[in-house]
Amino acid sequence: MPTDTPAPQSKGEQTRALILETAMRLFQERGYDKTTMRAIAAEAGVSVGNAYYYYEGKEFLIQGFYDRMTREHAVEARTRMAGRTDFAERLQIALESWVDCAAPYHEFAAQFFRTAADPDSALSPFSNESHPARTCAVAIFREVIDGSQLGPKLDPELEELLPDLLWLHLMVVVLYWVFDRTEDTERTRAFITRCAPFVAKLVSLSRYRVFRPLVRDAVDMIQDFVLPTIGKAAPAPKPAPTATPAKRKRPAKD
Amino acid sequence: MPTDTPAPQSKGEQTRALILETAMRLFQERGYDKTTMRAIAAEAGVSVGNAYYYYEGKEFLIQGFYDRMTREHAVEARTRMAGRTDFAERLQIALESWVDCAAPYHEFAAQFFRTAADPDSALSPFSNESHPARTCAVAIFREVIDGSQLGPKLDPELEELLPDLLWLHLMVVVLYWVFDRTEDTERTRAFITRCAPFVAKLVSLSRYRVFRPLVRDAVDMIQDFVLPTIGKAAPAPKPAPTATPAKRKRPAKD
DNA sequence: GAAGCCACTTGAACATGTTCAAAAACAGGT
DNA sequence: ACCTGTTTTTGAACATGTTCAAGTGGCTTC
Numbered sequence: 001m002p003t004d005t006p007a008p009q010s011k012g013e014q015t016r017a018l019i020l021e022t023a024m025r026l027f028q029e030r031g032y033d034k035t036t037m038r039a040i041a042a043e044a045g046v047s048v049g050n051a052y053y054y055y056e057g058k059e060f061l062i063q064g065f066y067d068r069m070t071r072e073h074a075v076e077a078r079t080r081m082a083g084r085t086d087f088a089e090r091l092q093i094a095l096e097s098w099v100d101c102a103a104p105y106h107e108f109a110a111q112f113f114r115t116a117a118d119p120d121s122a123l124s125p126f127s128n129e130s131h132p133a134r135t136c137a138v139a140i141f142r143e144v145i146d147g148s149q150l151g152p153k154l155d156p157e158l159e160e161l162l163p164d165l166l167w168l169h170l171m172v173v174v175l176y177w178v179f180d181r182t183e184d185t186e187r188t189r190a191f192i193t194r195c196a197p198f199v200a201k202l203v204s205l206s207r208y209r210v211f212r213p214l215v216r217d218a219v220d221m222i223q224d225f226v227l228p229t230i231g232k233a234a235p236a237p238k239p240a241p242t243a244t245p246a247k248r249k250r251p252a253k254d
Numbered sequence: 255m256p257t258d259t260p261a262p263q264s265k266g267e268q269t270r271a272l273i274l275e276t277a278m279r280l281f282q283e284r285g286y287d288k289t290t291m292r293a294i295a296a297e298a299g300v301s302v303g304n305a306y307y308y309y310e311g312k313e314f315l316i317q318g319f320y321d322r323m324t325r326e327h328a329v330e331a332r333t334r335m336a337g338r339t340d341f342a343e344r345l346q347i348a349l350e351s352w353v354d355c356a357a358p359y360h361e362f363a364a365q366f367f368r369t370a371a372d373p374d375s376a377l378s379p380f381s382n383e384s385h386p387a388r389t390c391a392v393a394i395f396r397e398v399i400d401g402s403q404l405g406p407k408l409d410p411e412l413e414e415l416l417p418d419l420l421w422l423h424l425m426v427v428v429l430y431w432v433f434d435r436t437e438d439t440e441r442t443r444a445f446i447t448r449c450a451p452f453v454a455k456l457v458s459l460s461r462y463r464v465f466r467p468l469v470r471d472a473v474d475m476i477q478d479f480v481l482p483t484i485g486k487a488a489p490a491p492k493p494a495p496t497a498t499p500a501k502r503k504r505p506a507k508d
Numbered sequence: 509g510a511a512g513c514c515a516c517t518t519g520a521a522c523a524t525g526t527t528c529a530a531a532a533a534c535a536g537g538t
Numbered sequence: 539a540c541c542t543g544t545t546t547t548t549g550a551a552c553a554t555g556t557t558c559a560a561g562t563g564g565c566t567t568c
Contacts, residue, residue, distance in 0.1 A: 012516065036554060047518045049557080058555065110372050117371035118364050119433045126433055179373045179380055179483060191479045198471055210464050217452055225445045229433060265534090266546070290524060301548045303527080312525065 016054040019044050023061040024068075032062070032108040059115055063123055065105060066112065070133040073101040077140050087148035088200035091166065094144050095173055095192045099185060102177065106185060113178045125171075126230060134167065134230070141166035153207055157219050162203070164227060169199065270308040273298050277315040278322075286316070286362040313369055317377055319359060320366065324387040327355040331394050341402035342454035345420065348398050349427055349446045353439060356431065360439060367432045379425075380484060388421065388484070395420035407461055411473050416457070418481060423453060 022044035026035040037058055041048045055061050077097040081090050102109065115123050125131040141163040154162075173195070177188045206215045227233075276298035280289040291312055295302045309315055331351040335344050356363065369377045379385040395417040408416075427449070431442045460469045481487070
C-alpha cells in the first residue's frame, strides 16, 4: 500500500514509484488533461500496460499527490502552530498551511475535486471511510484543539465531534479554493482570516446557557446524519440503517 | 438558446431537440457512461458529427436534464406548498420536492455532480452566475419565505440573503443525496426532516438580542465572500477584487 | 540443467469522445 | 433556372484511456 517512500523497495515497488514520480512531474508541468498515459509511460521508460499494472487508471495516480500533500500539510501545520495557544490562531494556521501546501497544484485541483465528488470513486474522502488523507487531516485538527486553551469546559460530545467538524470546514475551504481564481488565491486566504475567528467564537459561545439547546440539536443531527456517512459510527443513530456492503470490482490494485 | 420545448421549432431546432430527447432517454435507460455518443446519434438517426454541431460535448447534454428537473421541481414545490404557512413546513416541502423530482436520475447523478464540481465547466451552478437552474431554485426559496409568517421582523439584510442561503442548504442536501446509497434515499429524506425545523429555529432565533452580533458577523461574511463567488454583487466587499474576465473558447454553442 | 511457477513487462488492439474538411441541403437574389 | 453564400449534415480520421493475450526473466523444485 505504500505510495511514496516506504521501506524495502523491491523491484516492483521501484517501478511503481518511478511511474508515480513521473506522473506527478508531468501533471505539474503540463496539467492533468494534457498529460497522457502514453507520455507518462514513455517518460518513465516503461510501457503503457505497465502503468496499468500498478495503477488501476489515470485517476488513481492523483492519489499520490493527495497523500504527499497531506503529509506535507501535517508537518507544516504542526511546525507553524508550535507555541501558539489561541484556538482561532491555531485554526487559521492549520487552514493557511493547507492552502500553502496545495498551492502548487491549484491549476489542476479541479481534477482532484471532480474525483472527490464521485461517490463511486475509491478516492473520494467522503465515501472512503479510512481515507488516509482524511484521517491525517482530522488528526491535525485534534491537535489544533488540544493545543489551545478551551478544552475542559466544552460539551464533551461537541469536543469529540469538533475535529470532524473542522475537517468539514476544511472541505468548505477547499471548495472555495478550487473555485478561487484570484492571484495567489488571495480571496481564499481572506476567507480563512474571516472564518477562523468566527468559528472560534461559535465554539466559545457554545458553552453558554442560551446556546445549549441549539448546540444539542446540532450535535445530535451531526452524530446521526453526518458522521455515519463519512464512516464514523454514531452512538445511537435513529433509523439504524442496515450495514452498507462494500462494493469492490477487483482485488484492489492500489 | 431554449433547450427543451420553446416556440418556433425551425428545422435545426427540431434536430437539436431530437438529439437531446434521445440522449436523455438513453441516459436514463443505460446510464451516462454506458451511453456512447455513437449510440445517441444512431438512435436519433443522425451522424455523430451532427450531435457535436448542436452540443459542444457529451457533458452539455446533461444540461437538458438539469433544466427539465429544475422546472419540474418549481411546479411540484409550488403545488405542494400551497396553503401551508409554516416556514419549516414549507422549507421541508421544497427540499422533499427536489428529492422526489431528482429521484429518477439518482443513479447517474454522480455525473451531474462531477460536472458541478468542475470550476472550468460552464455547467457548474457555482461558477456560472446566471445558471438557469440556480436562478429558478433561488426564486422558489424566495417563495418559501414570502409565503410563511416570519417576514417583517427579520433583519432586512438577512431576509435578503436568505433565499441564497437556502439554496446553499439545498446544495448540501444534494451532496448528501448524491452519496446516499439507501433504498429510495430514505436517509436523505430523514436528513431533510431533521434539518428543516432546525434551520427554521435558527432563522427564528436570529431575531433575538443575544444572537445579533453573531448574525451580523455571519451575514457580513456571506455578503463579502460567498455571494460574490456565486455571481451576486455584495453591497461593499472589502478587498474589492478586480472583475474576473469571462473565458470562452468559441462563440458559445449552447 | 530442465521444468514449472510467478511477478513483471510488453505493445498491439479496442472503445469512445472529439475534430474537421468536404458534401448536401437550403435560401435568396438575379 | 442558375449562381452564391449560409446552414446543416456526414463520416472518416484522430487522440487517448483502457484491456489483454502473449512474452520475459528470475526463482524454486525436481
